[in-house]
Amino acid sequence: MTYLSSTPSDQQEMLRTIGVRSVEELFEMIPEEIRLRRPLNLPAGMSELELTRHMGELAARNRPAGQDACFLGAGSYDHFIPAVVDFLASRSEFYTAYTPYQPEASQGSLQAFFEYQTLITQLTGMDVSNASLYDGASAVAEAVLMAMAATGRQGRVVTAANVHPEYRQTLATYLANLPTEILTLPTPEGVIRPEQAAAALNDQTACVVFQHPNFFGCLEEPEKLVQAAHAAGALAVVVFDPISLALLRRPGDYGADIAVAEGQCLGIPMSFGGPYLGVLACRESLVRRMPGRLVGQTTDRQGRRCWVLTLQTREQHIRREKATSNICTNQGLMALRASIYLALMGPAGLQEVAHLCVQKAHYALQQVSRTGRWQTVFDRPFFKEFVIRRPGVNLSDLLSAAAEQGIFAGVPLDRWYPELADALLVAVTEKRTLAEINRWADALE
C-alpha cells in the first residue's frame, strides 16, 4: 500500500471542499468535559539510529522458543514451520492484501481463502468453513452465538472446566449482557462424563461446548457428548486440535454441528498477543448463521473460473445490529500460512507430525515418571499434552532453574486451577529431540 501524506495545503483543500473551517471543527460534537486537554504522555521522538538500537534492545530481551527446548503448550504450540511457509506468505502480493475492501479485485487473495476453506473442510469433515476468525477463543464464542441463534435458545450453555480457561473467559465476556447461564461441568477426572453432560442439559440449552483433546491433553468421548447434546435438542460445539485430526476421527464424522480451533499450530509462530488464527467450520444447514467471510467459486461472464465473497447479506456492514457477528474481518494472512502448511504437509505429512507428537509425548511421560517423584494427574489416553504433579515441590523455583538450562519445562496450572497448584501442563511436539526430552526429565528431578 502506498503511503499518502497530507500537507497543510492538502488539508486546507479538503476542509474547503467539505465546507469546514478547521480540523478542530470536525470534532465539535465531542463534549468539552470528556476531551483530553493535555498532550499524550509519550516520550520524545527518536532518530532512526536511536530507534533501531532501542527496538534491538527490546527484542534481545525475548526468549524465542526456537532457541530453547520448549515444552509449553496450553493452546500455543512449538510445531515446526517449513521455510516455504514464510517464503510464500511474505510475498508482497499477499503480504499487503490484508482484508480487501474491494474483495473481488483481489482474486489471488480470494482464491487463497477458498483453498483454505476447502482444506479446513477436508481436515474436519464438516460441510463449510469460513475464511477464518481472530483466534481460537473468539471462534468458541462465535460458535456459541451461532448455536443460540440456530436453536432460538438463550437460557444455558454447557461447557466444562477442561475447556481452555481463556476461551471460557472470552465466552463469558461475549455473553455478559445476555440472560444466558454458562454451566461449567467440573472435571476432576480430567474428562467429561457423558452422563454428567446429559444431566446438565435442559430444554433451554443452546449447545454443549467441549474440547477434544481437552485442555489437559486427554481424549474425550466425542460421540457420546454429541449424542447427549442432540438428545436435548442442543447443538454440539467441539474445540479441536488441527494436528490431532490426522489421527483422531474428524468432528464431521462424529456428528458435531460446529467445529472450532486455534489454528496457530498450522504454520504460525508462537507469539504473545498473536496474530493467531480462528478456525470455524459447520454443517451446511448453519451456513447462514456463520459469522465472518465466506468465499465462493463461480465463473465470470466470459466463463472463466473466479472467486467472490458470498452470503455477505448477514455481515455487519450490511445488516448492522442484526448481523451474525460484529467481527467483519478475518485473519487472511494467517489463513494463508495455514493453507500453505497444510498443502505442503499433505495428509501423510500431517499424520507423521501427529504420530511423532504422540510418541514423543508418551516417551516424555515415561521418562519423567521413572523415579516416582512425579505422578500423572489424569490417567487417561492423551495426544501431545499431559498433566503431572509433584507434591510439595516449589514449581516456580524448579521452572526458573530449568529455564536457566534452556528448557521451558511446562505451564504451571495454578493460574487457572488452584486445586492443581503443584501441577504442570507439558506439551511435546514433533520438534523435541530424544536428547531434549532426556534433558527435560533430568531438569525436573
Added chain:
Amino acid sequence: MSGLLFPDDLLYSKTHEWVRVEKAAVGQNVATVGITAFAIDALKDLVHVELPAVGRRLQAGQEAGEIESVKAVSPIYSPVEGEVTAVNTELENRLEHLADDPYQEGWFFKVRITDPAGLNDLLHAAEYQKHCESESH
C-alpha cells in the same frame, strides 16, 4: 409499479405482507400470509427464506421470519396476532418463481387469528397501492 397485481380480496400491511382471511370453524379465522408482488419486485433475486415454527404465537407487527435476496436480508412481519398453524415447506424451492404466483402457491405461513379486531388496521388493495406508490418515489 405498473403491471404489479394487488388482488381486491386480500388485506395488506404497510410492511408489504398480504393476508387472506378464511373461516376455519365457527368464530375461528385463519389468515394466510405472504409477501406482495411489490416486495418481491423490490427485493429481486431471492435465495433463502426462514419461516416461523408451527405453534409459535405472534403479535401483529412482530418479526416472524426472514427473506434473503442476493443483496439483503429482510424481516417478514406477522400482519395479524395469532398462532402459526402451518408453513409452506415448498417455498424455499419456489423462490426463483415467486413473482409468477405470489398470492396462491407463494404463501408463507398460516396463523389462527386471536385478535380479529387487529385486521381493521390493515389496508385494502387500493390503499396499499397508494402506499407503494408513495414508497417508490
